[in-house]
Amino acid sequence: MRLGRRPCGRLVPLMDAFVDPPAGEVRAVVARALAEDLTPLGDVTSMLLDRSRTATGRFVARVEGRLSGGACVSETFHQVDPALVLDWQLADGSEVGPGTLIGTVTGPLASMLTAERTALNLLGHLSGVATLAARFRAAADPSTHVWDTRKTTPGLRSLEKAAVRAGGCVNHRGNLSEWVMLKDNHLVGVGIAEGVARAKAAWPGRTVQVECDRPAQVEEAVAAGADAVLLDNMSVDEAAACIATVRAADPRCLVEISGGITLDTIGPYSRIGADCISVGAITNSAPVLDIGLDITPGEGAP
Template sequence: MTIGPYDVPARVVSDLVGRALDEDLLPLGDLSAALLPASATATAEFVVRTDGVISGTACATEAFRQVDPAVVVTWHVADGDRVTARQVLGTVTGPLAPVLTAERTALNFLGHLSGIATRTRAFVDAAAPLRVWDTRKTTPGLRSLEKAAVRAGGARNHRGNLSDWVMFKDNHLTALGIVEAVASARDTWPGRTVHVECERMEQVVEALEAGADALLLDNMTPVEVAACVAVADDHAASVGTRRALLEVSGGITLETVGSYARTGADVVSSGSLTNSSPVLDIGLDIDVAT
């Protein structure tokens, strides 16, 4: 099976959904659904209550599949699609009891991940032409799903984990100076990107001269960022190399990101995409036939 840009490997989805179902079903199963007539069937519709962007359809489908493969889920939308209030996203048909058992797990994944995609889309629109990155400020265990939701919202992923590339934050630099840190990274991990956090102009100059590949401009105003961009441009021209990538981060909100849009920086990152996104309100409206 081909993995699309918004997909997570099926085994990851299966494992995470299984863990979520265990929270609801161990040790005795769904006591309420067990009392329903075995002959009862259901036809249900996923209906979104507000405008948004969809993510998490694979998780919702997997929740029903794991509870009962006889339940059939048919989607009218795909991850990454914009949707409007009261739109029907998909249908669920099958035996009533497993539909009800899987309902909350399916909606928890779908609402949470669609909420991330929705906020991300708003951030991307407000930040243009700056590209938008996420961070590692994710729910423990759900990073792969949440980063896929960020992609569905139109942004891109920063590091997936600490092994992706070398990144020196302020706490690293309390023990290593910028020059020493960059030189050590080049020697130890010669094929890795070296990224340095900078809070002041003098650190920017030092990181550029040390040969860092990317700089994180932390908690700077748009005016300060623009000044750093000018310095980085001049440095690249003087040494005849490609300019270091410039990332803007630190306290930037949906309301303020637009002020950074034309500073000349390359990307803006925000932990709020994954740690502060409200759930997209999606319900499962059920009709029952016995």
Template sequence: MIGLALDPLAKRALVEDLGDIGDLTSAITVPPGSGSARLVARTDGVLSGTSVAEAVVRAVDPALEVTWSFSDGDAFHAGASLAEFSGQARSVLTAERTALNFLGRLSAVATRTAHLVGLIEGTGARIADTRKTTPGLRALEKEAVRHGGGVNHRFGLHDAILVKDNHIALAGGVEQVFTRLAARTGHMVQVEVEVDTLAQLSELLALDHARIGQGLPPVVHAVLLDNMGPDLIARGVAQVRAHPAPVIVEVSGGVDVETVRGLAEAGPDIISIGALTHSAGCLDFGLDI
């Protein structure tokens, strides 16, 4: 799916730079002829975005070539030469900024993810993204999370059910939400419910426990413990592990480099972090002629 969308995405990005006229500076100052340039990392990181960078190059000039020395998911150090761009010199310059913008953004997501994955190594927990992505770049940013060693949460509102606190409030409570879920969801739809307190968690698990006791399939596949500290998470995990059906435990809220290890050691399966994508920043790359 990403592959089918790359070319139009690259073209839209280039329109922002080139408008209807093109690269005025290169057209006026650079004579026709071939040239090459090295893509150089200015900082340490993890690479992501090679496919969309290549789409930019194709859109500018199909005759341009990119030869990669690193692949998506590879770690690199400052000063590393990651790729070589070769072809018409004007085309190399025209493609430069848009390609580097994509690479910088996506590699920053992969790098941030890899850092957090490293911080919880050995705990058994996994780092996941959220829907807090740049509009139009969700598929690429979620791919970058995978390049950094993380896992993807749902891709949108369409592919799984995640009942959040506002849904519970508007529905009238946990029991009302559960009743509607039990009546409307089938075996092909994954259901996760966010809880703000252990009392809500107990109520939710009790409702599903009773259903299982009647010989019916469980409704809830995962619970999200929102904005809880390690002690509460550990107690919540213990409740879930005692449940008669397997339930994934996700935690979210208040997660950063200082807190992530303690949260992971409390025993959840997943730690979801919006900052993987919404606050990743941009890595610094240069294209050196």
């Protein structure tokens, strides 16, 4: 994703902030989750219920947060039983509070109970990611993007990155094919200048970024023609000095700050002129958002 500047100087993505995850990934993740719950015999408890009994379930937030995962919930109920009908009151990215009605599901009670836990697991987890993303976004200066990282749950990356967008933050690279990032462990095997030169020759058109933990590496990376530098685990003052070095040498070079960023420290880091700050905690440490499904009986109830 290219970054641009409005006249006011605030960094903005040159595209709309889409929050929906890829539909194919949603289907695949839900299918795996349901197989995990229903193999080999199915829901042996819900099989005991009369199939004619219907119910209404209300998705209700128990705490404050930001919503994500609605597509996963819809897909879960559809895969379990297309007769289940969902009616969403809120979309992904919406803010919720204790008692907020998010949506309802109506249809066969047995099917609803079979889908319940898978739906709530995905909704709670992804809403937790969106909620933490929103907190980091609120704590940072508006001039600096807040990025996620590849520190995601295996198999859920595209869904978690959609949740990050729902929380108002933006996505770093999605996988190892998207751009070249020479991290400290890569630099064990190749020098910065040589690594950048090899990357430019092998992958023209790919962004080439170099992770730097000291000023000398920043200077070498910019001189070598890196498109981006990552200032890793530097103090605010150290990072500010390195940003000044980059801006003087190549104003087009993107500057990212990363390494142990917290809700308490992102503010100062976001006010020293970096383009973006990446935070692994958004996806690897987000607590589940407490959302419940309150079910009431419908037709066929005893």
